[in-house]
Amino acid sequence: MSKRVGVEVSIAVADAVALARAEVISAYPITPQTHIVEHLSELVANGHLDAEFIPVESEHAAMSCACGSSAAGARTFTATSSQGLSLMSEILYHPGPMRLPIVMVVANRALAAPISIWNDHQDIMVQRDIGWIQTFAENGQEAVDLLLHAFRVAEDKRVALPFIVNIDGFTLSHVIEPIIMPDQEDVDRYIPAFKPHYRLDPRKPISMGPVGIPEVYTEEKMAHNEVLKASKRVILQGWKEFAEIFGRQYNPVEVYRTEDAETLLVTMGSISETAMTAVDEMRNAGKKVGLVRIRLWRPFPGPEFRKAIGKAKTLAVIDRCLPPGAVCGPVGAELRSLLYRVPGAPKIFSFVAGLGGRDVTVDRFKEIVDKADMYAKKRPVELYEVIGVREK
Amino acid sequence: MIPELEKFVGFSAKNLPKDEPLASGHRACQGCGEVLALRMVMKALGRDVIVCNATGCMEIVTSPFPQTAWNVPWIHIAFENAASVASGVETARKVLARKGKISKKHVDIMAVGGDGATGDIGLQWISGAMERGHDFLYVCLDNEAYMNTGVQRSGCTPYGAMTTTSPPGSQSFGQVTWKKNVPAIMAAHGIKYVATASPAYYLDLMNKVKKAAMVKGPAYVHIYSPCPTGWGSAGERSIEIARLAVETKVFPLYEVIDGKYVMSRKITKPKPVTEYLKTQRRFRHLKEEHINYIQGRVDAEYEKLLKLSEM
């Protein structure tokens, strides 16, 4: 039986990549992703992981190498953050339609300007539509488990899609947490060897990445979208198998004290732990408040989310991203679309909080719930509100 | 001498491979010197090769879905990153072969792109791949402008040339900068093999490509590729123009073997550059002063190259 040990989450994530037996890692250092790739290069240098580490000259090259490596048939991993993710952006759109199951960890961080190394979700929300499977981890154990799940699902022949596991920069990547590292035999059982549909090989020459003329571009995009949507079945199966082997069950949407709740906080990522504390305190004070946490962001788990919110009257959705000029944050917009004209759907209020490393405290969550309850009675002027921002 | 090249046996007119790894039916323009150069490259490499193609004319004309002109494995991702994709392919094959998951038989990895993909937008990616020492060859098919997007100037566009973004006018005489010396930039990485080549000298071209493939680690071949559409030249003259570029010293043929410059063809009785310039509409507007400048600079650049080869 595996032991629970105190370890920095980045180190545990790198160890999980090694447990998954990644074969090619191409990465460029960027705070706060650095500890992951440093530890991986150490594991390769020490012979603990039989893999090749390509120390590329940019994140764009990291993703480009990853595409080549995956197309050649190797299990491929990379990790990045923020500006680096943005620099990759052009290439992020390729592995989805081309069905290259690259696995990436994004240590979420704010985007410049002003330059900020601290945590929020603006980097990944820019890349919302790249056509990768995306999950968000709440804690260190989850980061490790979701990463193993990512390899299991991405390379499944029914899926063959790239996969991002989001972990909050610093607040998750750099903290030391008690984590159970799975046994190698169990991981080997969980993640079979990568057997790609096709690989670049002179014995069976194929052409990857041809021109998509107007007669076929829409169909190519449709095929990608449909396989991404259909991947949910395998994602769920992957979590079921994970529970059978490792004893920890994951779901696309998690709920906390939502029974009879009238107002629900909706979160993604590591702030959910603070939100749970806030829910406990508000429950103790007699408020019917609960928490819904979205773990699977793409493909979006619509039915699971609708089920999770039950009969709640009000949703307070927290976005860690401020999209200038938009009607509200991306998660808020997603949920408004999802629940629009659904009979009995709750009122949805969008809040932006925790930008560029600003803590979202228990009190802030209480403030958000109070405001949502107030707006439920009296419609707010703005479609979203930035929490904890100074005016003067 | 590079050990890998000690056993090098060149192609000769009598033993040219009949096989065509690049198939007919591609959509290149009539008289395209670039696809002709690419055909020669592929004949030299054979079929045990994986091609990583940058976006550009060659990528577009050879991959009209649902067809491909490639008889070898081929991948295209984007414009600037063919060298990185090749790095990934090479590395993956290394680890997979080590683990016994694929055959250990050597397969050449080639990244190929135009002058824009190589000398401009992709320079950093190529530099990274060369510095890391991946075992691959990079082939630049230089047609001296962004032809695929409609003949815009690149860093490799020659001095004075008219393109759609270096148009001559009352305030301009066309391209105002001298052609970027991309082979020298590649050689500066200390890689074992760099060469320039021309489809007019097809044996020389194929032998250089073969050497580049045989060398362990990165190698680079820069190939002059006439473009009738972009240059305003007659399609039937593509090879003639390529020959003239060498005979006028405009495009010298040389190798840089382990840092040592070796002239492939010393031009002792050069033709005047006007012989070359007058074959193409892109130079038609040039005045005597510009032509004199070009002649002077071509002579000076050639002298520099000769000196390097004598060192």
Added chain:
Amino acid sequence: MAINDAIIGWKTLPFGGHVLEPGSTVKFKTGDWKSQHPVTDNSKCIKCGMCWIFCPEMAYQQTEEGFYVANLDYCKGCGICAHECPKNAITMIAEEGGKCQSA
């Protein structure tokens, strides 16, 4: 025509949008692009193969007798072969009525 071949529904598209059949552009006859085609006078031909190696369309093939014949299904009529022939054995002949004879 290639465009008709590309009219594929999303459910039947090849995996990853790959092209699985190598060298399949041979199905596309570029011969109908040309306005002229080469004719070789074999009495002048020295079988040097310049026309073959300098053809951007890989159109030339060698016969059993060693002469070179252009496959007009692919020849785009650029005329490099005629221009480079050291014996001037190749003449470019205009297509009649602007139509391709081979198509």
